[in-house]
Amino acid sequence: MRDSGFPDAGGNGSRSAHRDNAVFAALDLGTNNCRLLVARPQGDSFRVIDAFSRIVRLGERLGSTGELGMSAMDRTVDALRICASKLQRRGVTLYRGVATEACRRARNGGAFVARVAAETGLSLEIIEAREEADLALTGCASLLDPAVPNALLFDIGGGSTEVTWLARDGERWSIVDSVSLAIGVVLLAERLGRDRVCPDAYAGLVEETAQALAAFEATNVIGPKLSAGAVQMLGTSGTVTTLSGIRQELPRYERALVDGSSLDLADIRAVCAELRGLDWKGRAAQPCIGSERADLVLAGCAILEGILKVWPVPRLKVADRGLREGILLGLMREATAGR
Numbered sequence: 298m299r300d301s302g303f304p305d306a307g308g309n310g311s312r313s314a315h316r317d318n319a320v321f322a323a324l325d326l327g328t329n330n331c332r333l334l335v336a337r338p339q340g341d342s343f344r345v346i347d348a349f350s351r352i353v354r355l356g357e358r359l360g361s362t363g364e365l366g367m368s369a370m371d372r373t374v375d376a377l378r379i380c381a382s383k384l385q386r387r388g389v390t391l392y393r394g395v396a397t398e399a400c401r402r403a404r405n406g407g408a409f410v411a412r413v414a415a416e417t418g419l420s421l422e423i424i425e426a427r428e429e430a431d432l433a434l435t436g437c438a439s440l441l442d443p444a445v446p447n448a449l450l451f452d453i454g455g456g457s458t459e460v461t462w463l464a465r466d467g468e469r470w471s472i473v474d475s476v477s478l479a480i481g482v483v484l485l486a487e488r489l490g491r492d493r494v495c496p497d498a499y500a501g502l503v504e505e506t507a508q509a510l511a512a513f514e515a516t517n518v519i520g521p522k523l524s525a526g527a528v529q530m531l532g533t534s535g536t537v538t539t540l541s542g543i544r545q546e547l548p549r550y551e552r553a554l555v556d557g558s559s560l561d562l563a564d565i566r567a568v569c570a571e572l573r574g575l576d577w578k579g580r581a582a583q584p585c586i587g588s589e590r591a592d593l594v595l596a597g598c599a600i601l602e603g604i605l606k607v608w609p610v611p612r613l614k615v616a617d618r619g620l621r622e623g624i625l626l627g628l629m630r631e632a633t634a635g636r
Contacts, residue, residue: 328457333349338632351379353372436616445527453481453597455482458478480505486595510603539594541555549585577591
């Protein structure tokens, strides 16, 4: 079992923490966001007692330099200090923090993780793409329909896009294959530009994504199963949650109305087309986008449309959950096994 990973976390650390009295924490440091959940066990699930999310853009200019920039690292460390304070205040006994694509790709990713430990007391693991897919599945599995034998799960991130092909195996879902594409919203947004997007540039990114998935489709032959109605699709990312909020015309983003919602293919295309017609100011004015994500949302739309070009499902389900929830459920299993 994992230690709490920072000083004076409460009690004697995770090894002595009784599951029912434990306080769990999961931290996901991605290319664009730093996200934290703190929770207590509640039956087979958990009850969130604290949360934190901040756009840090750790992967800013990573595509052109191959390294994490100093200002991006400084912003991220500032956010992680807040996370460490929350863990301390909540008396967290079981903690896991992971770093994904930006730290995987950057030449100085390991050095940055060491800096985080030295300056905040937080331990971070740089996990591989397959484990990222495993954790996302654990966090999202309850939204999948067990009556449909196959599923495509995708996560459009800041630095990469993960696509996982799943099959129903008795009472649970198993990963048949997964792929991590070096295509993410931060990297593509830097290519698209900040304001109005050239239609040809957008179409090029859609095609680039579709071509990047061609080998995955050829290996797994998903298309015929999709045509037969034997494939469902579940998306977990800021892109799909944003589009769901816009489609529902929400005056402000509400997780309860977005998580588990559905988007029709025609609606996705219509919302993406609407957003392409807006400049940065127009996108920022959307209550489910805001100024921090106004330059990123079209890159996410292009990736999503590329995925749907390969696998045009009539409808997909939206998840406002994933990696952090998967970490929390894994920590709960560890705590139960360690009794």
